[in-house]
Amino acid sequence: MQENLMSSDGKAQTVAPQEEINEDFLDEGGIGGNTRWYTDTVTGAELADYAPVKGCMVIRPYGYALWENIKKALDDMIKETGHSNAYFPLFIPESFLKKEAEHVEGFAPECAVVTHGGGKKLEEPLIVRPTSETIINYMFAKWVQSWRDLPLLINQWANVVRWEMRTRLFLRTAEFLWQEGHTAHATAEEAEDEARTMLECYRKLAEDWLALPVLTGEKTERERFAGAVRTYCIEAMMRDGKALQAGTSHFLGQNFAKAFEIKFQSQSGQLEFAWQTSWGVSTRLIGAVVLGHGDEKGLILPPRIAPIQVVIVPIYKSDAEKETVLSSARSLEQELAKAGIRTHLDDRDNYTPGYKFNHWELRGVPVRINIGPKDISNGVVEIARRDDKEKMRGVSREGLTETISNLLETVQKAIFERALKFREENTVKAQTYDELKSILKEKSVFVEVFWDGNSEDEGKIKDECKATIRCLPFALNQEGAPKGKCMYTGRETSRKAIFAKAY
């Protein structure tokens, strides 16, 4: 915080503790270097607060508004691609989870189990859903008889619970909000297409709305969803060079269909198991926005999802000035709101303008308009951008709505470009394992390598470098991609992987 004063005893005195965030942000690239910054920013900006239950958080109104905007954007895409929303229960019979071998192995350790209800011990314990494949597929089996019932395209917005050892606000909490899509298809090809289509929705959500460039690709066996045949993902780079998985889409093959007997009679009269997918993104996306764009002053929100896109700060001295300025500010506020711009007028009279500047910067509001007596007499306003801290004085009040709405677009693009440039500058290639090791020892980056190793090799590398294969990017694994030597095994391969430290 730039306003920290050093008192005589050398202790930092904070001017406004509740607004404070740490400065050690980008300098500490290494693991956990910005932990404090992250927590302070999330709580300081009032996105979330710690709940009385370990690992749980309260999503505060400002954070929830952000989630609602993200949710709306994605929900529209989910519906445009033909899916319907539904809701399945929180409780799942324990026996359901056990039906798919890999699935139970993957999730059992982190499940919360309800053993009592109504003062009595339950005959069969209930699992609090960690994900809903089992209960949804149980229902699918009842609903699917014929090829005419397919495809079945369902999505639900829900909360899920995973008993995590180590939690962090938004990034990993015991309970989180998400969307989980579950579909059943007549053919493998169709299910595969579905998985890819939804991954593409996630890419658009991340890039067009959250302004976060992502790598799309496939997970290796080691990182695959428990019960899936193939797992696809979008991976984003945070401002400290670490990777964050921002969404996943799974081709489930017939694994769950067989476990839950989702069978249909095909056009040729054969009884066949359905082919399935599932896909999800969560409130973790909020963490991605915070860590993907934030700076030493706090959040930087992409205009398209920002709960408040424009904040107006009135400046005045006397009561007479106050009247004039506020009435001008109010009419400006209405003008912008009418144009569909999410605008807030900060007319609190118990805070000074300087205080408000910092307040809204911490909260990441993309554009601020300062309006004072001098501006009014000149028919102008002052505009300040959050992303590059640029100030534009004397901007004509005439046509301001259009100016602002263009500016919001500009900012949206600018922060995407900034994030993209950052990722490109922090992506390097390695030819050998030694190279990989020394690169990752230096700093957190994406490392592109030829890869022909197996899960065991991957495990060893994780132990030694703390880094994992984030994905096998589609872009680097196209038909006819060049061949090279696997950095680990030395075998010739055309497969390329991205290694990185991850959240």
Added chain:
RNA sequence: CGGGGCGUAGCGCAGCUUGGUAGCGCGUCCGUUUCGGGUGCGGAAGGCCGGAGGUUCAAAUCCUCUCGCCCCGACCA
């Protein structure tokens, strides 16, 4: 589960070594002054010192036991 840290006013902390019944900053409330980058001044409210035992004339402080949270590792969206 292992390692580390912390529980004292709404928030951030001091006090604990050397026991004597609690203090600072910010915030809050009232008044006044200010307002173009975290205004200044004056006044006020607010705390069974995480919990339970013990030692003592006396415990925030010493001892034992507990509970909780945060951070770091093993698991994960």
